[in-house]
Amino acid sequence: MSTSHQQYEKARKRIIQKKRFYIHVILFIIGSSILFSLTLLKGFNLSYNITYVYILIVIWFILLVLHFIKVYITSKFFNQDWERKQTENLLEKHNKKVIQLEKKLQKQGLLPKEKKERKSIFFTKKKQTITIIAAVGNNNALGKDNKLLWHLPNDLKHFKKLTTNHDIIMGRKTYESIGKPLPNRTNIIITRNKDYEVPYGALVVSNLDEALDATRKDECPFIIGGAQIYNLALPIVDKIELTQVHHDFEADVFFPEIDFNIFKEVSREIHKADEKNKYDYSFVTYIRK
Numbered sequence: 001m002s003t004s005h006q007q008y009e010k011a012r013k014r015i016i017q018k019k020r021f022y023i024h025v026i027l028f029i030i031g032s033s034i035l036f037s038l039t040l041l042k043g044f045n046l047s048y049n050i051t052y053v054y055i056l057i058v059i060w061f062i063l064l065v066l067h068f069i070k071v072y073i074t075s076k077f078f079n080q081d082w083e084r085k086q087t088e089n090l091l092e093k094h095n096k097k098v099i100q101l102e103k104k105l106q107k108q109g110l111l112p113k114e115k116k117e118r119k120s121i122f123f124t125k126k127k128q129t130i131t132i133i134a135a136v137g138n139n140n141a142l143g144k145d146n147k148l149l150w151h152l153p154n155d156l157k158h159f160k161k162l163t164t165n166h167d168i169i170m171g172r173k174t175y176e177s178i179g180k181p182l183p184n185r186t187n188i189i190i191t192r193n194k195d196y197e198v199p200y201g202a203l204v205v206s207n208l209d210e211a212l213d214a215t216r217k218d219e220c221p222f223i224i225g226g227a228q229i230y231n232l233a234l235p236i237v238d239k240i241e242l243t244q245v246h247h248d249f250e251a252d253v254f255f256p257e258i259d260f261n262i263f264k265e266v267s268r269e270i271h272k273a274d275e276k277n278k279y280d281y282s283f284v285t286y287i288r289k
């Protein structure tokens with residue numbers, strides 16, 4: 001994602017945050033005026049305790065102050081940029097300590113001189129593991145009429161467990177087949193349609209490069225389909241998390257062939273069908289050799 005896009009997203013979020021606060025202020029003014037006028041009605045001998053109304057107004061006011069702190073103090077000073085800077089400072093301190101320790105050990109002859117050339121692990125950029133996650137029937141069947149072919153609750157749990165708190169990249173058709181952004185994940189949707197609109201929180205990009213660029217902060221972004229996007233991504237991914245559903249399905253989209261000269265299987269969990277999961281299935285992990 002380009003910097004200007006990031007800035008635009010940030011500004012958009014900030015405007016929404018402020019807008020919510022202003023609405024809260026207005027609601028508070030209207031609400032507390034109504035409550036206050038209720039206390040005046042007390043003069044007409046209505047049977048309720050005025051103190052409760054005052055307590056209610058005070059509690060609401062405290063909530064309004066907390067909201068103010070969240071929008072104008074916490075969010076301003078302790079936002080993601082602040083966290084990133086703190087982490088960088090901390091890593092820099094660690095790095096200095098490591099360099100000092102290395103120098104000391106070299107003086108004492110306990111560490112060979114060439115070790116001096118070694119870069120600190122704290123400054124080594126963490127590599128991303130770009131992962132495809134997919135479920136396939138026999139013959140790599142993926143879906144039909146823009147829908148999945150089975151309902152396997154255990155596979156959905158597996159998918160949720162692996163992808164939660166990560167960035168997920170998908171084609172426009174897969175997004176539409178899901179129908180909404182998946183919660184607790186940054187949903188990135190690839191489409192050639194520049195005017196494509198998605199709900200707040202999801203991102204629209206126009207190619208795979210842009211999608212991957214948007215995931216820079218995530219060490220393990222996932223490509224979640226469908227067939228067109230798997231085809232684009234397979235040549236560059238590091239890992240494939242594949243659920244094999246051991247059954248023949250009629251399909252109109254298929255997962256691309258995995259080249260076993262390039263990928264090797266590193267784990268396989270076999271599961272039998274049960275009352276909730278209608279078919280036998282296996283969770284298989286492949287990594288790039």
Ligand SMILES: NC(=O)c1ccc[n+]([C@@H]2O[C@H](COP(=O)([O-])OP(=O)(O)OC[C@H]3O[C@@H](n4cnc5c(N)ncnc54)[C@H](OP(=O)(O)O)[C@@H]3O)[C@@H](O)[C@H]2O)c1
Pocket residue numbers: 133134135136141142143144145146147148170171172173174175177190191192193206207208224225226227228229230232253
């Ligand atoms: N079994 C599984 O694990 C699994 C997972 C995901 C999906 N599925 C199934 O897969 C099917 C959907 O897959 P699909 O292959 O038809 O569609 P898809 O890959 O989800 O999305 C295709 C769309 O992505 C956009 N796109 C593709 N290549 C692009 C490129 N190079 N640049 C820019 N945009 C690009 C285009 O959107 P525009 O047309 O808007 O430009 C294209 O129509 C459904 O049946 C779904 O249920 C199965």
